[in-house]
Amino acid sequence: MVLWRALVATGLIGVASAGSYSCDAEYGAHCPEEVPGPGLISCLAGAGDAGKELSADCKGWLDMMSACRSDIDKFCQGNDADAFVCLTQWTKRHDLEDACAKVLPEPPAEKPPRKGKKSKAKAKRKAHEKATKDAEQRSKKEKEQAKKKKKKSKKKKKKKKKVVDDEDDYGEL
Numbered sequence: 093m094v095l096w097r098a099l100v101a102t103g104l105i106g107v108a109s110a111g112s113y114s115c116d117a118e119y120g121a122h123c124p125e126e127v128p129g130p131g132l133i134s135c136l137a138g139a140g141d142a143g144k145e146l147s148a149d150c151k152g153w154l155d156m157m158s159a160c161r162s163d164i165d166k167f168c169q170g171n172d173a174d175a176f177v178c179l180t181q182w183t184k185r186h187d188l189e190d191a192c193a194k195v196l197p198e199p200p201a202e203k204p205p206r207k208g209k210k211s212k213a214k215a216k217r218k219a220h221e222k223a224t225k226d227a228e229q230r231s232k233k234e235k236e237q238a239k240k241k242k243k244k245s246k247k248k249k250k251k252k253k254k255v256v257d258d259e260d261d262y263g264e265l
Contacts, residue, residue, distance in 0.1 A: 113153035113176060113197075118146055128173040133157050152195070160192035 115136055119126075122144060123135035137154055140146045146154075157164070157172070160179055164171070167187070168178035185193055 113149045113156060115147075115150035115153050118144075118150045130172070133172070152197075155195045156192070159195045160188070163188050163192045 118136055118139065119132070122139035123132055126132040126135050133154065136146070136150065157175065160175070163179060164175045167183045168175055171178065179188065179192065180196055180199065185199065
């Protein structure tokens with residue numbers, strides 16, 4: 093089971109992504125006892141040399157493994173099981189040797205950024221931020237108005253008290 097998972101992860105067995113190299117059929121037909129590494133590479137190369145049919149993907153994988161040996165050792169810590177993923181996704185193409193970069197498939201073209209179109213989620217997020225900001229401003233204004241009103245009522249009370257105190261002062265004369 094562990095071997096199967098390792099082979100699926102490497103792209104040697106079935107679940108290879110688009111643009112990857114796979115030796116699925118050849119691995120099962122010619123070298124079922126081998127594990128990823130030098131033994132599998134030599135077994136598949138020997139099968140090709142013996143006139144057995146190898147797919148274009150498998151030939152690409154063998155070319156990659158031979159042309160990129162030093163890069164695999166350098167960037168992938170010699171891990172043949174993840175070599176394709178390591179070289180195409182985890183390592184920058186300009187860091188690879190020219191011979192290795194030439195045998196690897198071209199990376200997919202990056203999608204140009206969308207202009208003028210905003211996602212619905214982004215529009216909702218913006219609307220929520222605006223509503224929150226507006227609510228905060230309203231709340232702040234209401235608090236300020238409440239403070240002013242309270243201040244006015246204190247002034248009125250003070251003024252009223254002063255008038256009452258003044259009346260008391262005049263009444264005693």
